[in-house]
Every structure is written in C-alpha cells, then in structure tokens.
C-alpha cells in the first residue's frame with residue numbers, strides 16, 4: 430500500500446507533517462538547510478526581533494526530569510538579516526516559516542512585510558515567549574491586542590499568518606479573535622514559564638532565573654489545547670510540545686493538528702528525528718490501512 | 733526519564749555533579765590545572781567536554797586533561813570572567829559540572845598516532861595519551877606553545893614513556909617555530925593525526941593531512957552555550973556542524989563531507 434504523508438498547511442504543501450520548531454538551531458542559514466536536508470517537512474526560523482539581541486548569559490538551559498528549561502533570551506541577528514538567511518537556507522520543496530517577536534504592533538507589522546518581501550513562505554507571530562519581558566506572554570494574553578495585531582498584518586501580507594500561543598487561561602478567546610481577523614492557523618504551544626534550582630549551589634540554575642519549559646512535560650498540555658482548538662474552531666494547527674517519537678506526533682494529528690513542531694527532542698536524537706518519525710507514521714498508516722495522512726487530522730473528533 | 737545522576741547520598745536526581753577543588757598546579761599565573769573531586773562517577777572519554785558552572789558567573793565548556801571518573805583535571809587558561817574566576821578558586825571551593833557531552837577521539841589499535849596539542853588544546857591529548865598507553869600504544873606527543881612559560885604536559889608525556897617534543901614560537905625552549913611547520917617533517921611516519929588547539933592551527937593540520945592523504949581527528953572550539961545541540965550558537969565556520977553535538981572531535985571524512993574550508 431502506498432501512503433501519502435503530505436499535508437496542506439493553510440495552502441503550503443508539506444512533503445510530511447514534521448516542522449522544525451522555532452528557536453531550535455534556527456538562526457543560521459546552514460542549520461535551517463541541514464534541518465531541511467535531514468527530512469523535515471518545513472522549518473521555522475528562530476524568532477527575529479526588530480533589533481539584534483545577544484541573548485542571556487549562560488547557563489541558558491537546565492535539564493529537568495521531564496524536559497528542558499531554556500532562557501536563550503531571543504538571541505538573533507535582527508530582522509534585517511532574514512533575507513540573507515532565507516535565501517541561503519532555501520531547499521526546494523521545504524517551506525520556510527519566519528517567526529517574529531515584536532515589542533509593539535508597528536515592529537511586528539514592518540517585520541511581517543519584510544518577511545513576505547524576503548521570500549518567507551509563512552510568518553508565525555511569537556505571542557508567547559515566557560522569558561523576555563514585553564515580547565511575550567503579556568501580549569499573547571490580551572485578546573484585543575492580538576485581534577488588532579492580526580487584523581493589521583493580515584491586510585499587508587500575501588503569505589499565510591500563524592500565531593503562536595502559550596499556556597494561558599484565555600487561549601480559546603485569543604485564538605477565536607485571531608481567527609476572526611483572518612489568522613490562517615495556530616502554533617500550539619510555546620514553552621511554559623518555569624524555574625529550576627540546584628540544591629547544592631542553592632541558586633536558580635538559569636542566569637535569567639526563569640525559563641521556558643519544553644519537552645515531554647508539556648506534551649499532554651499541548652494535546653489538550655490542540656484538541657480544544659480543533660473542537661471549537663476546526664483551526665489549522667501546528668501541534669508542538671514534547672514530540673519525541675511517531676506516537677507523540679500521531680497523537681497531535683488525531684487531536685486536530687495538521688503538522689507537528691519538533692524542538693527539544695532534537696537535543697537527544699539530532700535532526701534525524703524527522704526521518705524516524707516519518708518512517709514510524711508511514712508504518713502506522715500501512716498497518717492501520719490509512720492512505721492519506723490528512724484523513725487522520727482531528728480523527729478523535731469523529732464519532 | 734533521568735537527568736544527570738542519581739544522588740546516592742540523599743536520594744533523588746540532580747543535573748549537576750558537584751566538584752570540589754582538591755589541588756592546583758600552577759603552570760603560570762594565568763594557566764593552571766585544577767584537580768577536582770566529583771561527588772558522582774562520570775564516564776568521560778578523551779575529547780569530550782563538560783559544562784562547568786560557577787554560580788554567579790557563567791557556565792563554560794572545558795575538555796578535561798585527565799579523568800579517572802571521580803577525580804578530574806581541568807587545565808584552564810584565564811581569558812575572561814569565568815575562566816579567570818575558575819583558576820583563582822580556593823581549595824575546597826565547589827564547581828558544578830554537567831556532561832560529558834560531544835564526540836571523542838576514536839582509536840584503532842593498529843594505527844601509529846601523532847598527537848598535536850596547541851596551547852591549552854593539549855589538555856584532551858594528554859588525557860588521550862594516558863588511555864593509549866594503557867592500551868599498549870606508543871603515540872608521539874607534540875606540544876606547541878608561544879613560550880616556555882606556557883608549557884604543559886611534556887614531562888607527563890615523557891613519564892608515560894612517550895617521545896615528546898616541545899615547539900615554542902619564541903624559541904625559549906625545544907624547537908623554535910610553529911608546531912604546524914614542525915610536524916610537516918615527521919607526518920609521513922604516522923597513520924593518523926589527533927589534534928586540538930586554536931582554529932588556525934587545526935585548519936593548517938587539516939590542510940596538511942588532506943594534501944598527504946593522512947587521517948586526522950581534530951577537536952575544534954566554537955562558542956558553546958547550551959552544550960546539548962539546541963541553541964545553534966556553536967557552528968563550525970560556515971558548515972552546519974555543531975561543535976557541541978557533532979564535535980568537538982571531528983574526523984577528516986566528516987570535515988570533507990561538509991566541505992569545511994577553514995574559519996577565518
């Protein structure tokens with residue numbers, strides 16, 4: 430049986446549903462290229478900010494029992510560099526999603542237009558960085574702000590627009606308003622604000638004290654959010670959080686995700702993880718008699 | 733899922749291993765070897781690195797110059813805040829390490845090895861020399877430094893029974909000149925070169941090995957921040973190779989595959 434793992438993500442054709450999540454190896458062209466060559470269906474850049482950012486001092490990561498804490502601090506070369514990075518990273522047939530983190534609507538607006546002009550295949554608005562002030566959670570939790578932001582940008586660009594949300598109490602309302610204003614999809618979820626202390630040093634491990642929790646710990650949370658968003662809005666979703674193998678990926682798809690973001694597990698398994706996941710999904714489809722992966726999207730919602 | 737190690741003393745898991753400074757050997761005011769006792773056994777192979785954290789300072793990558801699993805030796809040059817703090821610690825002070833991370837020197841017991849260390853890059857090579865001697869091999873050990881005051885492990889290599897050559901840029905001891913010039917004359921006697929040092933030195937060793945068809949494994953440095961292959965800071969030159977994940981020890985085939993042409 431031949432099976433089709435390709436998916437349409439708001440008009441973008443992906444050869445398979447795996448996407449390199451934003452911020453993992455994503456601010457250098459050669460690493461995005463390597464990810465594409467390693468088998469990812471699409472790649473996301475690290476979030477660009479208006480001005481270049483150095484990022485925080487080390488330690489910027491802390492390994493914890495069920496995942497990873499990071500406070501990289503949105504280190505990136507500034508949005509003007511994206512044109513060069515996109516053109517050098519380009520591999521035929523692998524869309525490049527540009528992630529943006531603005532500190533106000535004007536910055537987001539300018540960067541989104543520049544991404545469109547620079548050849549990005551889609552933009553993702555990072556509304557949920559848990560460890561950089563004024564560039565994250567505060568804005569992502571404000572439905573009016575998000576609605577204005579999406580409405581404003583949607584009218585100025587030609588490529589698909591995704592919003593990336595974190596874990597907040599009002600994500601249903603925020604996403605609802607964004608979709609009303611024309612957002613093409615949702616990336617769910619970002620890391621969750623968290624902290625780790627070394628008991629012998631008797632100090633927080635991260636130089637920034639707080640960081641974002643990713644990995645297996647957040648997977649069931651991300652599944653729940655994906656399920657809710659699909660159930661309520663039939664939204665196009667990039668399910669992200671704690672994907673380590675094909676089972677985790679398939680869980681997202683059944684919950685309603687069209688594609689799957691992969692981040693933290695690259696640290697243990699390397700970029701080849703995309704190939705492993707794709708191989709596993711293919712086998713599952715053959716065993717379960719599923720011809721098109723798209724038929725599985727949101728399958729748990731059918732009765 | 734497990735992280736770091738199991739803390740047998742009190743139970744539970746911890747991501748950092750605690751190290752206590754037991755002895756300091758002063759090579760010179762700015763270059764010291766720190767003997768550190770760990771509260772937990774770590775399986776470190778020559779070439780791999782540890783992330784070494786001093787709370788209040790940063791966390792930096794260091795390749796041990798010796799390890800028996802419980803006692804490690806770090807040979808450190810003071811270049812910035814954290815490395816200077818490290819070499820000015822007092823006996824009994826603590827450091828926190830995680831790892832080991834990265835690749836290590838791979839040994840084939842039929843080969844004749846030339847070990848070449850530049851500056852503190854000699855650290856993983858003297859550790860390797862100990863292992864090779866345990867395996868019954870007799871590599872040649874070459875150390876290149878600016879001046880005699882920076883000499884590190886020539887005596888230690890000799891005490892292992894190895895032929896050891898010091899090359900100093902200023903001619904203050906041993907052979908005068910650049911270590912990469914010196915090895916040109918002896919390269920053809922070896923099957924494989926194992927080297928660590930400043931990037932320009934390694935790039936030169938790579939050129940020499942490429943033009944003569946000799947194998948090599950080179951331990952490169954770059955800016956390592958996360959140490960676990962997620963942040964993307966540690967690429968080697970323009971390649972997509974990550975020093976913390978694909979390296980730090982890279983063999984000539986990998987470097988050729990990525991068409992590495994040197995970093996400037």
Ligand SMILES: Cc1cc2nc3c(=O)[nH]c(=O)nc-3n(C[C@H](O)[C@H](O)[C@H](O)COP(=O)(O)OP(=O)(O)OC[C@H]3O[C@@H](n4cnc5c(N)ncnc54)[C@H](O)[C@@H]3O)c2cc1C
Nearest residue numbers: 781792793794795807808809812813814815954955956980
């Ligand atoms: C795999 C590996 C093994 C190493 N082994 C040793 C060793 O055995 N002994 C030793 O003395 N040094 C070693 N280093 C270099 C050491 O990590 C740097 O000297 C140290 O990080 C400098 O930190 P700092 O805060 O003291 O200086 P900073 O003020 O941060 O910087 C001073 C200089 O060090 C370089 N540097 C800064 N941060 C890093 C970083 N995170 N990684 C690499 N270089 C950096 C900068 O480019 C600058 O030139 C190793 C580096 C790597 C990547």
Ligand SMILES: Cc1cc2nc3c(=O)[nH]c(=O)nc-3n(C[C@H](O)[C@H](O)[C@H](O)COP(=O)(O)O)c2cc1C
Nearest residue numbers: 450451452476499555618619643644670671692693
């Ligand atoms: C080191 C690191 C850096 C990250 N940087 C960004 C970023 O710049 N922008 C962003 O939207 N998300 C960022 N994230 C979040 C990831 O894209 C992803 O949403 C999250 O890690 C959950 O997925 P995972 O469990 O597969 O890692 C980062 C995550 C990590 C681990």
Ligand code: FES
Nearest residue numbers: 957959964966976
């Ligand atoms: S140091 Fe972060 S990827 Fe290598």
